[in-house]
Amino acid sequence: MLPDWVYKKCAEVSAVHREAAIAQQAQLTKPTGALGRLEQLAIELAALQATEQPRAARVPIIIFAGDHGIVAQGVSAYPQAVTIAMMANFASGGAAISVLARELGSSLEVVDAGSLAEQEMPGIVTDKPRNGTRDFSVEAALTPEELAFAFETGRRAVARAEAHQPDLLIFGEMGIGNTTTSAAIAASLLGMSAEEIAGSGTGIDAAGRAHKARVIDAAVARHGVAGASPENILRAVGGLEIAAICGAIIAAAQRRIPVLIDGFIVSVAALAAVRLNPSCQPFLLPSHQSAEQGHRLVLRALNVQPLISLDLRLGEGSGAAIALPLVRSACALHNGMATFAQANVPDRPSGPAG
Numbered sequence: 001m002l003p004d005w006v007y008k009k010c011a012e013v014s015a016v017h018r019e020a021a022i023a024q025q026a027q028l029t030k031p032t033g034a035l036g037r038l039e040q041l042a043i044e045l046a047a048l049q050a051t052e053q054p055r056a057a058r059v060p061i062i063i064f065a066g067d068h069g070i071v072a073q074g075v076s077a078y079p080q081a082v083t084i085a086m087m088a089n090f091a092s093g094g095a096a097i098s099v100l101a102r103e104l105g106s107s108l109e110v111v112d113a114g115s116l117a118e119q120e121m122p123g124i125v126t127d128k129p130r131n132g133t134r135d136f137s138v139e140a141a142l143t144p145e146e147l148a149f150a151f152e153t154g155r156r157a158v159a160r161a162e163a164h165q166p167d168l169l170i171f172g173e174m175g176i177g178n179t180t181t182s183a184a185i186a187a188s189l190l191g192m193s194a195e196e197i198a199g200s201g202t203g204i205d206a207a208g209r210a211h212k213a214r215v216i217d218a219a220v221a222r223h224g225v226a227g228a229s230p231e232n233i234l235r236a237v238g239g240l241e242i243a244a245i246c247g248a249i250i251a252a253a254q255r256r257i258p259v260l261i262d263g264f265i266v267s268v269a270a271l272a273a274v275r276l277n278p279s280c281q282p283f284l285l286p287s288h289q290s291a292e293q294g295h296r297l298v299l300r301a302l303n304v305q306p307l308i309s310l311d312l313r314l315g316e317g318s319g320a321a322i323a324l325p326l327v328r329s330a331c332a333l334h335n336g337m338a339t340f341a342q343a344n345v346p347d348r349p350s351g352p353a354g
């Protein structure tokens with residue numbers, strides 16, 4: 001159902017560079033382990049990038065947008081028209097991620113992966129098989145061909161980003177209704193009830209959340225996708241921007257480009273990517289834990305620990321962008337600190353007493 005490249009092995013993580021980075025960390029002028037998880041981050045990045053000097057300088061941001069037929073069931077606090085309006089806001093520089101991209105010196109590309117926009121929009125790449133998904137409470141969201149197209153959309157975006165020689169990539173998303181879609185995918189992949197995973201998204205109340213969970217559980221049962229293959233889950237209850245991100249993650253890992261994972265929706269796309277192609281797993285770097293209820297469960301399933309937890313629930317790649325300076329600090333420390341020998345600082349004595 002999906003293109004062959006989706007299943008091709010991702011780049012090898014370099015054990016040689018991991019060992020070299022571990023040895024380098026041990027020589028830096030600090031008590032062993034004193035930089036905590038930043039040490040691990042630098043070591044993993046060195047292994048992923050197969051380099052002695054891990055880098056997080058060039059980090060293009062790509063936002064994939066899509067609309068969701070499921071909004072007809074009253075599952076979002078905001079009108080569907082926000083998706084297209086925010087796409088224009090990203091492109092004209094007024095959205096949170098636009099500000100963060102400028103602050104970080106990152107390029108920002110907006111891809112219409114499946115919004116309801118009838119026409120091409122200025123400053124936005126249009127690359128979609130249809131306008132919006134079907135309402136998955138009544139029929140499958142996508143055809144197999146539409147799903148395959150969305151994966152290619154993700155791969156094409158990564159191929160364009162390669163021109164910037166990225167050290168890392170950040171993928172963001174925009175799509176009113178996409179926390180419902182993501183919760184349906186996550187519930188199906190994890191074999192859990194929507195009650196455990198569905199959150200308040202853009203801000204629905206407790207009654208709205210209970211309704212959202214019922215809509216999801218009924219749809220998962222209707223399509224019979226609890227515990228099904230990721231391909232069937234994405235076709236039945238998926239979203240075009242989510243499938244595009246899934247393809248983009250695999251394509252990035254195949255090109256040895258680590259990805260800083262954003263919030264709930266991007267993490268669900270990452271979980272589907274890992275289920276489709278487990279060799280992309282090491283290339284997923286955590287950023288933040290979103291306020292969306294199910295994010296903790298999805299991060300646990302991905303086996304990653306978030307760097308920060310600031311109750312963000314914006315999406316757009318904003319959590320990853322906010323966490324990027326920590327990754328940059330980890331690299332700068334790894335590459336720039338003096339060793340005990342260079343600085344003439346006495347190291348801890350080796351042996352049992354040391």
Ligand SMILES: O=C(O)c1ccc[n+]([C@@H]2O[C@H](COP(=O)([O-])O)[C@@H](O)[C@H]2O)c1
Pocket residue numbers: 075076077078173174175176177178179180200201202203262263264265266290291292295312313314315316
């Ligand atoms: O990234 C997150 O964790 C996150 C959590 C809640 C909401 N969002 C954003 O809000 C939109 C989806 O919310 P909703 O309520 O319409 O499903 C979508 O555009 C996401 O970018 C994002």
Ligand SMILES: Cc1cc2nc[nH]c2cc1C
Pocket residue numbers: 078082086173174175202314315316
């Ligand atoms: C205004 C607005 C901005 C967003 N950015 C990402 N999701 C969003 C949802 C809304 C409603």
